[in-house]
Amino acid sequence: MAQVLEFKLPDLGEGLTEAEIVRWLVQVGDVVAVDQPVVEVETAKAMVEVPCPYGGVVTARFGEEGTELPVGAPLLTVAVGEPSEAPEPAAEDRADGSGSGNVLVGYGTGGARAARRRRIRPAPLAPAGQAASPAAARDTVTAAPAPAAGPASSAAAPGRASRVARASRAARADAAAASVSQASAPADGPVPVISPLVRRLARQHGVDLRRLTGSGPEGLILRADVEKALRAKEAAGTDGVPAAAPAGIGAAAAGATGAVPLGTPPAARPAGVPGTDAGGRIPLKGIRGAVADKLTRSRREIPDATCWVDADATELLRTRAAMNAAGGPKISLLALLARICTAALARYPQLNATVDTEAREVVLLDRVHLGFAAQTDRGLVVPVVRDAHTRNAEALTDEFARLTEAARAGTLTPADLTGGTFTLNNYGVFGVDGSTPIINHPEAAMLGVGRIVPKPWVHEGELAVRQVVQLSLTFDHRVCDGGTAGGFLRHVADCVEQPAMLLRTL
Structure with a gap:
């Protein structure tokens, strides 16, 4: 019988009470091994990769990148154990006879070796003329999948692990469908940025890191790349803020990052932020x-x-x-x-x-x-x-x-x-x-x-x-x-x- 275990943010050192999620290393539905790093977090002392003590299928993640979590807060849930009966293979896996690679540790379909490593599929290309919110795919992937009912053709009700496996495949299918309807926006996923300073600078000035081409090793986005993009915006007269930005967008940015972008007019400043010439606010955290x-x-x-x-x-x-x-x-x-x-x-x-x-x-x-x-x-x-x-x-x-x-x-x-x-x-x-x-x-x-x-x-x-x-x-x-x-x-x-x-x- 499968068991869903909750992995909480561990104590990362003396005096550390919280950590900020910098980058998720796994997605919902991925198969993880024991002690595999699943998330990269920044504490007040260092940036570390946190390994998961469980092996199985990731069923839920808690917190988006940039979210601060206290020590002991849930990070993710993992379905572990051996189900009483095999989950029904997805059609995409039955086509080549290899079976689904998203199985629980200790259980295999036709592709036992594939189950030992995480599967990464490229996102489908977006057809021209279609558009959808990039947040839709991200929310679908990070949301905890609800247990699905077993198929009518089954003689007995499937176990919880079977439902979790099918729910994981459904979540990935929904995420893929959302990415298909996305227009020219880049595919969702980790952005090649190491420094939180670069991420913070981009957030404060409204720079989309996914549209930048990094000049660092293997396309790594550096601070110089973000500053170059800011100079390009200033040359175009935008000063880091879209000229036709609707009312309230400055407030949304301030609520998300705690800083007011440079050039935000007084009328667009969020409530409670004084209209000074300081150019923004930087949270004292990390x-x-x-x-x-x-x-x-x-x-x-x-x-x-x-x-x-x-x-x-x-x-x-x-x-x-x-x-x-x-x-x-x-x-x-x-x-x-x-x-x-x-x-x-x-x-x-x-x-x-x-x-x-x-x-x-x-x-x-x-x-x-x-x-x-x-x-x-x-x-x-x-x-x-x-x-x-x-x-x-x-x-x-x-x-x-x-x-x-x-x-x-x-x-x-x-x-x-x-x-x-x-x-x-x-x-x-x-x-x-x-x-x-x-x-x-x-x-x-x-x-x-x-x-x-x-x-x-x-x-x-x-x-x-x-x-x-x-x-x-x-x-x-x-x-x-x-x-x-x-x-x-x-x-x-x-x-x-x-x-x-x-x-x-x-």
């Missing part, structure tokens, strides 16, 4: 919302202070060039700075700490989990290098490269983004010299590194042009006083100016 909450808490709870110093980085750059010229894997400048950080933290452990506010104690940590700030299309993230104090320059370079690539691809796991004890912030990549950053709560300090630029410098008693960098340390004044913070920063600057000092800690 990674952006998590960052906002964390920085607000840090500013509210941590009495921070900042000190800074200029350092001559000429010898550090020469040392790195000599290391890379000797052959082997290339060493990154960030890895050398990280190695200097861990050496300084060994000398000043008060800065590798956290504050227990309830016990009113400073908790010194015996391991350095080094976070580093990384700016991505999805916002600011801080991946963490575990046990950075035990890694050499080569190992640090490899780990920085791995985490940076995962951050850009949006595949960082919650474990990659939590547990940091000290943060290295290389804001010099943005072309700035200094900064007073907000501490990454609940850490106690953050080292900032500005750009390295040639400047006049007194070297060995003479004026010379040297490569100078500004270093800053923002620290929690509860864990130490200025003497400790200044000693840490001066030691970092001395190692930058004379990298041979690191030999003392090897």
